[in-house]
Amino acid sequence: MENIDKTKLLTKVIFNEYPLLILGNLTQNTYSFLTYEDFSSTKCAAAGSFDELIDSGCETMHDMDKDLFKKTFSRDNLLKEYAAGKDKVALRVFQEGDDGVLRKVEITDFLIKDENSEDVLVISFNRNI
Numbered sequence: 001m002e003n004i005d006k007t008k009l010l011t012k013v014i015f016n017e018y019p020l021l022i023l024g025n026l027t028q029n030t031y032s033f034l035t036y037e038d039f040s041s042t043k044c045a046a047a048g049s050f051d052e053l054i055d056s057g058c059e060t061m062h063d064m065d066k067d068l069f070k071k072t073f074s075r076d077n078l079l080k081e082y083a084a085g086k087d088k089v090a091l092r093v094f095q096e097g098d099d100g101v102l103r104k105v106e107i108t109d110f111l112i113k114d115e116n117s118e119d120v121l122v123i124s125f126n127r128n129i
Helices: 008-015 051-058 068-074 074-083
Strands: 020-025 030-035 047-049 089-097 102-113 120-128
Touching: 020 051, 047 051, 047 068, 051 068, 051 074, 068 074, 068 089, 068 102, 074 089, 074 102
Parallel strands: none
Antiparallel strands: 020 030, 020 120, 030 047, 089 102, 102 120
């Protein structure tokens, strides 16, 4: 077992289960994708402004879920949830994929403080269910 790269193995399992992983800095209003090549919707830029990511993601949501998605995952709301002591925000919504097919997706955001600064970070796990 000592020859096994445990980090690589763990990363592979996580990426298989969650094909869209996003690392965001809520304090700095930035994000970057950790992986997204096998996710059903890839219309967002690979990095940029977190606020713009949520706006772009909102455009792919079913009409009945657009407001809920935007309110739940807005940077302001995530910072408010973190300040209230929450370390996780999760939601299931319907999203249109690049192929035009509507799928139910599960989004789970984990909120943590950066060890090297006072910035609040988010790691977003996304998958089709």
